[in-house]
Structures are given as C-alpha cells and as structure tokens.
Amino acid sequence: MYFEPKYECMNREDLEHLKLERLQAALTRISKNVPYYRKKFDELGIDPYDFDSLEDLSKLPVTARSDLATHAPYGLFAVPLREVVRLHGNYGLMGRSIVVGYTINDIHRWSRLSARILMAGGVGKDDVIQVAYNYGLSTSGFGMHYGAEEIGATVVPASSGNTSRQISIIQDYNVTTLVCIPSYALYLADRLDELGVNINALSLRTGLFGEEAWSEETRQEIQDRLKITAADTYALSEVMGPGVAGECLERNGMHINEDHFLPEVIDPHTLQPVEPGQPGELVITTLTKEALPLIRFRTGDLTRLIYDPCPCGRTFVRMQRITGRCDDMLTIQGVNVFPEQISLIISNIQGKTPRYQIVLERQGRLDKATVLVEADVLVPDKIKEQQRFIENIKQRLAMELGVFFQVRLVELGSMAFDGDRLIPVVDKRTF
Amino acid sequence: MLVLKNIDVFYGKVHAVKKVSLHVEQGEIVALIGGNGAGKTTLLSTISGLIKCGRGQIHFQGNQIDRHKPDRIVRAGISQVPERRLVFKPLSVEDNLLLGSYHRYSFGKSASIEQDVEEIFAMFPVLGQRRKQLAGTLSGGEQQMLSIGRALMAKPRLLLLDEPGMGLAPAVAQMIFRHVSKLRDELGVTVLLVEQNARSALKISDRGYVLETGRVMVQGTSRELMQNNDVQRAYLGRDQEAVTREPVSP
Numbered sequence: 001m002y003f004e005p006k007y008e009c010m011n012r013e014d015l016e017h018l019k020l021e022r023l024q025a026a027l028t029r030i031s032k033n034v035p036y037y038r039k040k041f042d043e044l045g046i047d048p049y050d051f052d053s054l055e056d057l058s059k060l061p062v063t064a065r066s067d068l069a070t071h072a073p074y075g076l077f078a079v080p081l082r083e084v085v086r087l088h089g090n091y092g093l094m095g096r097s098i099v100v101g102y103t104i105n106d107i108h109r110w111s112r113l114s115a116r117i118l119m120a121g122g123v124g125k126d127d128v129i130q131v132a133y134n135y136g137l138s139t140s141g142f143g144m145h146y147g148a149e150e151i152g153a154t155v156v157p158a159s160s161g162n163t164s165r166q167i168s169i170i171q172d173y174n175v176t177t178l179v180c181i182p183s184y185a186l187y188l189a190d191r192l193d194e195l196g197v198n199i200n201a202l203s204l205r206t207g208l209f210g211e212e213a214w215s216e217e218t219r220q221e222i223q224d225r226l227k228i229t230a231a232d233t234y235a236l237s238e239v240m241g242p243g244v245a246g247e248c249l250e251r252n253g254m255h256i257n258e259d260h261f262l263p264e265v266i267d268p269h270t271l272q273p274v275e276p277g278q279p280g281e282l283v284i285t286t287l288t289k290e291a292l293p294l295i296r297f298r299t300g301d302l303t304r305l306i307y308d309p310c311p312c313g314r315t316f317v318r319m320q321r322i323t324g325r326c327d328d329m330l331t332i333q334g335v336n337v338f339p340e341q342i343s344l345i346i347s348n349i350q351g352k353t354p355r356y357q358i359v360l361e362r363q364g365r366l367d368k369a370t371v372l373v374e375a376d377v378l379v380p381d382k383i384k385e386q387q388r389f390i391e392n393i394k395q396r397l398a399m400e401l402g403v404f405f406q407v408r409l410v411e412l413g414s415m416a417f418d419g420d421r422l423i424p425v426v427d428k429r430t431f
Numbered sequence: 432m433l434v435l436k437n438i439d440v441f442y443g444k445v446h447a448v449k450k451v452s453l454h455v456e457q458g459e460i461v462a463l464i465g466g467n468g469a470g471k472t473t474l475l476s477t478i479s480g481l482i483k484c485g486r487g488q489i490h491f492q493g494n495q496i497d498r499h500k501p502d503r504i505v506r507a508g509i510s511q512v513p514e515r516r517l518v519f520k521p522l523s524v525e526d527n528l529l530l531g532s533y534h535r536y537s538f539g540k541s542a543s544i545e546q547d548v549e550e551i552f553a554m555f556p557v558l559g560q561r562r563k564q565l566a567g568t569l570s571g572g573e574q575q576m577l578s579i580g581r582a583l584m585a586k587p588r589l590l591l592l593d594e595p596g597m598g599l600a601p602a603v604a605q606m607i608f609r610h611v612s613k614l615r616d617e618l619g620v621t622v623l624l625v626e627q628n629a630r631s632a633l634k635i636s637d638r639g640y641v642l643e644t645g646r647v648m649v650q651g652t653s654r655e656l657m658q659n660n661d662v663q664r665a666y667l668g669r670d671q672e673a674v675t676r677e678p679v680s681p
Binding site: 014017018020021022024025028029032033049050051052079080083103104105108109288290 | 434436437449450451452453454640643646647648649650651655658659660661
C-alpha cells in the first residue's frame with residue numbers, strides 16, 4: 001500500500017530530475033532569503049546557481065548542529081517569523097536551544113510524508129493508532145499524529161507515560177497499531193505479561209518504532225511478544241521529525257523520502273562522500289522545506305545507503321538501521337542529550353565545578369540515567385544541604401533536558417577511570 | 432512528458448534564462464509565473480524552437496528536441512499560443528484556423544481539417560458566428576479564443592499558452608481561463624501556462640514554477656505556492672497589513 005505512489009514508485013530517472021529541479025529552486029531561494037548561507041557561499045566562492053547535477057552537491061558546505069545552535073533561535077529561518085505557524089525544538093546545545101520552524105505548507109507536507117511512512121509500515125484507514133510518543137516540543141508525537149490523520153486512520157493521542165492507562169487504552173479502544181520507542185514497547189509487553197493479559201485477544205497487529213537505536217533481536221522480541229509486525233522509522237527534529245524515512249513491510253532498511261530529503265553518506269572525519277553503499281555519517285539536504293531549509297545537515301548518525309531495488313515497489317533509496325553516532329550525543333529514554341549540556345548545568349549550580357560521571361544502564365526495559373557527582377569539594381557534612389544540592393541538580397536536569405536523572409554524591413575513587421582520566425560517560429546499556 | 436534540464440538562454444550578452452530545470456507531466460496544467468523580464472516568454476519560445484538555448488536539454492515524450500526546427504516541434508505535438516495573440520488580422524477567422532493546420536494539409540486530408548474547424552466553432556460558438564469576419568475586427572477576448580483555436584488546429588499534445596489573460600477585461604480573462612481548464616478536462620491537452628496574473632493561473636493549474644530574473648525560485652503544487660510567503664509577497668499582491676494574524680478568540 002502506498003500513500004503517494006506517483007512519487008514513492010517514481011522511476012529513478014524522473015526522480016533524479018525532480019530532485020535536481022527542487023535542489024536548484026531551493027538553493028536559489030535559500031541564498032536569497034538566508035543571510036547565513038549567502039555569506040557562507042560568498043566566503044567559499046560558491047555560485048549557488050551553478051548546479052548542473054546532483055553530484056555538485058558535495059561542493060556545498062555542511063551544516064552542523066552547532067551552526068543551528070549558534071544562530072538560534074531564528075537566524076537560519078528562510079521566512080519571516082510571521083509566516084511560521086509552529087515551533088518545535090530540543091533542549092539545546094551550548095546553552096542555546098535549537099528551534100525548528102514550520103510554515104503552514106511545511107506542516108501539510110510533514111503530514112503527507114509521515115502518512116507515507118505509516119502506510120509503508122502497514123497502517124491503513126481502518127487502523128486505530130495509539131501514539132505513545134511524547135506530545136510537546138519534540139516532534140514525534142505530532143508528526144505521527146498528523147500522518148495517521150492524513151491516511152484517515154483513527155488516532156488515539158495517548159502521549160507518553162502512565163503505563164497502566166496505555167494498557168487499558170490498548171484493550172478498551174481496540175488499538176491495532178502501536179507507535180512508540182522500541183524499549184517502551186518491550187516494557188509494555190512485560191507489563192501485559194505481569195497482568196496476565198492474553199496477547200492473542202488484543203487487536204494489535206502493527207507497530208512503528210523509532211527515536212532510539214534498536215537491534216534486529218529487539219525487533220524479533222517485540223514481534224513475537226506483542227504479535228505484531230514491527231517497522232523501524234527514522235526521525236530527526238532538526239530536519240522535520242517523523243517522515244524522513246521508514247521501513248516498508250520487507251523490513252530491510254528504511255526508505256528515505258528522497259523527493260524531499262537528499263541523503264548522502266560522508267566520512268565524518270574527512271567530510272568526503274564515501275563510496276556508494278559504504279558506511280558513514282548520514283547528511284541530509286532538505287529540498288522543499290520553507291521555514292528552516294538545511295543544506296547538507298550532519299545528522300551524526302552512522303548508517304549506509306542501500307541502492308538495490310526493494311521488492312515492495314518503492315524506488316526510494318533505503319538506509320540501514322542506525323548503527324551508532326559519530327559524535328558524543330546520547331539517547332536516553334528517547335531524548336537526545338549531549339554530555340556538555342549536563343556539564344553546563346552542573347557547573348552552574350552554586351558556582352562550583354565538581355567532577356562528575358554519567359552512568360547509563362538498563363533497568364528492566366527502560367533506560368536508567370545516573371549522574372555521579374564528586375562529594376568532598378563542595379559539601380560540608382550537612383545532610384540537609386546535601387539533599388538540597390542533589391534535588392537542585394535533579395530538577396535542573398529534568399527541566400532543561402527533559403530526562404529524569406538519578407543524582408548521587410560519591411567519592412571520586414568510586415567513579416570509573418581510564419588510567420588517570422575520568423571517563424565522562426559510562427554506557428552499560430545493550431541494544 | 433516535457434522535461435527541461437539546465438536550460439540557459441542568452442540574448443547577445445544578456446543571460447535571460449539561467450539553469451532552469453522543470454517538467455510537465457501528461458494531463459497537467461503547469462503555471463509559470465513571474466514578473467516582467469523574468470524569462471517566462473523566452474522559456475516558452477525556447478521550448479517551441481523559436482529561440483535556441485545556449486546550454487541544456489529539452490526532452491519531449493522521450494525525444495530530445497532542443498536542436499529541432501520549430502516546424503518539426505509543432506509536428507511532434509507542441510503548439511504555442513503567442514503573447515498578444517498575434518492573429519493574422521487581415522485574414523478571416525476561418526482562414527486563421529486553417530493556417531493552424533498548415534502542416535497537416537495534404538491531398539485528401541481536407542475533410543478531417545474541415546471537421547476540426549467545426550469542432551473549434553463548437554467549442555467557441557462566437558467564432559462560428561464570425562467565421563467570415565476579418566480577425567482584426569474581433570474583440571480582444573475573441574482574438575484570444577481564435578489564437579487558442581488556431582493552436583488547437585495543429586492537434587497538439589502540449590499547449591504552450593503565453594499570457595492568455597493579457598489586456599483583457601477581468602471577466603473575459605476569467606472566461607478564457609475556464610476554457611483552458613476545459614481543454615485539459617475534455618480534450619486531454621497538457622498545458623504549460625505563462626501568466627503574470629499569478630492568482631488566476633494558480634487557480635486552474637496543478638503545479639507551478641516561479642521565475643525570478645531567469646531562475647526558478649520556488650516550485651511546488653499550486654496550492655502550496657498560493658500559501659508561500661515569497662509568492663504571496665511578490666505576485667499575489669498581498670496587503671502586508673491586512674493579513675496580520677487575527678488574535679485567537681478565547
């Protein structure tokens with residue numbers, strides 16, 4: 001089942017032309033409307049109008065997350081703010097949050113692209129979809145919601161958390177499709193078992209999962225235990241949110257919506273394109289976004305592109321499931337966090353800079369994040385003051401990063417060292 | 432159906448069209464909008480072979496046509512309705528139409544051509560009433576119909592329409608635009624439409640390209656273009672003050 005077969009199954013030759021056409025128009029518009037890019041083109045001596053083929057793309061400069069943060073909030077927007085009908089964002093980098101804007105056209109396009117992904121993953125008009133992603137500043141909840149409505153499916157905006165409520169919704173609303181982060185799907189499976197719910201009596205039949213790295217084994221487990229087909233999706237709030245790429249029912253790589261997002265894979269160190277099909281960092285150029293167009297945005301995600309034709313009939317190139325990061329970004333409970341954000345918060349509290357270590361573990365199915373903070377430097381032996389200090393850090397982390405951390409004061413000796421060097425992040429999770 | 436790739440057109444030293452790529456699919460109405468001197472008419476004339484492009488390729492139904500002579504391009508199925516209509520004023524309405532089928536004319540074909548003339552008169556009854564009248568005596572709207580009728584006589588698969596609403600009273604222009612939709616819906620003719628009146632053009636078209644100083648600036652479905660800030664500001668004459676967002680009612 002296709003949502004827009006005209007594009008999803010377009011022959012490669014026409015698709016290449018369409019991409020070139022859109023890229024040329026996008027570059028003209030970007031260099032006219034975004035001073036940052038215009039300046040950058042001038043500096044590098046690039047004529048944005050001199051584009052004969054998609055191969056010329058590698059001449060253009062890359063855009064990093066830090067560029068977005070530096071020009072936050074609206075510096076890279078290509079339309080005046082009055083044209084922006086929606087802002088999403090994440091919890092920031094270098095003390096500034098990254099803000100992503102959408103015009104009304106962007107929102108409509110977002111809906112259609114998410115609809116494609118949902119349909120590729122097996123969702124149809126007759127499905128009842130429980131969206132258990134967080135609805136808020138992050139894009140996942142809204143993106144999937146709009147996509148499902150665009151198809152004409154029935155949406156239950158359950159949002160995240162409150163597991164017993166989620167379970168009663170699955171049972172009472174005859175939910176057929178579950179959309180959430182994969183670890184939460186397994187957590188739900190555990191809880192359903194504990195409650196003695198007969199999985200076969202549920203109406204669940206499909207699921208689309210994303211937002212965090214997961215493995216084939218996890219997929220197998222989700223499929224076996226919830227008795228559903230589980231498709232992988234790829235979302236990126238800076239680029240759009242859900243709707244960038246998703247698996248078809250072949251479940252062998254995610255089709256990138258190539259008519260709107262131009263993928264490249266580069267070597268993260270040399271920034272040169274790798275040979276087709278080789279692994280590297282995924283870089284995306286948006287072809288149709290109006291409010292925040294991005295040229296060669298470095299996603300930080302490691303993957304490789306699969307050019308072989310897919311039996312499902314879609315001609316879009318596929319990306320393999322994400323195998324890792326080429327920067328130090330952490331994904332905790334589905335939220336992206338950079339260690340430096342944590343460092344900024346801790347050093348801001350009470351004006352002192354204690355040493356600390358981040359420890360990530362799996363507690364049952366879910367991520368458990370702990371920050372160990374060096375004890376002796378700052379805290380005199382006063383229990384009340386210690387507790388207030390811990391609470392303070394906890395609150396700041398939860399508020400500014402959207403992740404709940406445990407905070408413990410420990411002696412330096414009980415943290416993990418690599419020789420003399422304190423290891424900043426200890427990730428004990430397995431996927 | 433029609434694919435333009437990296438088209439550059441020069442008038443002497445003037446670079447009128449710069450690296451334009453676009454495509455038109457079978458059965459679509461595609462609008463090309465933009466201000467004076469944006470290169471819209473130049474682009475149409477390049478497709479019909481009246482002007483040669485400096486660089487780039489034009490493919491029509493799989494065949495490369497950018498080096499073909501205009502008559503061969505007409506035979507391939509592309510007819511242009513020129514700007515300012517350019518009917519042959521001293522000739523009668525009927526003769527104007529017959530000239531449109533000039534390349535089809537050969538011994539024994541006249542019956543089918545006669546029939547085509549009658550079809551044009553059925554589509555534009557007012558032309559039928561004036562079949563013997565000199566074209567120069569027709570009103571602007573009637574001349575536009577005649578110009579379109581003349582192009583249709585070549586039995587085109589793709590019609591290039593250059594500013595069909597120019598110089599016409601708004602109501603007459605609207606009627607012409609309605610006819611353009613009918614051409615697609617009833618005859619299955621694909622249309623590439625150049626128009627300064629962006630609103631009317633976007634209303635009847637499926638997709639559009641906005642040209643600015645010879646470059647494609649924005650492309651998308653007509654519905655998207657109507658909502659696009661750049662298009663609204665430059666071509667839809669939006670009153671910046673009138674559209675400030677209404678406060679949300681509680």
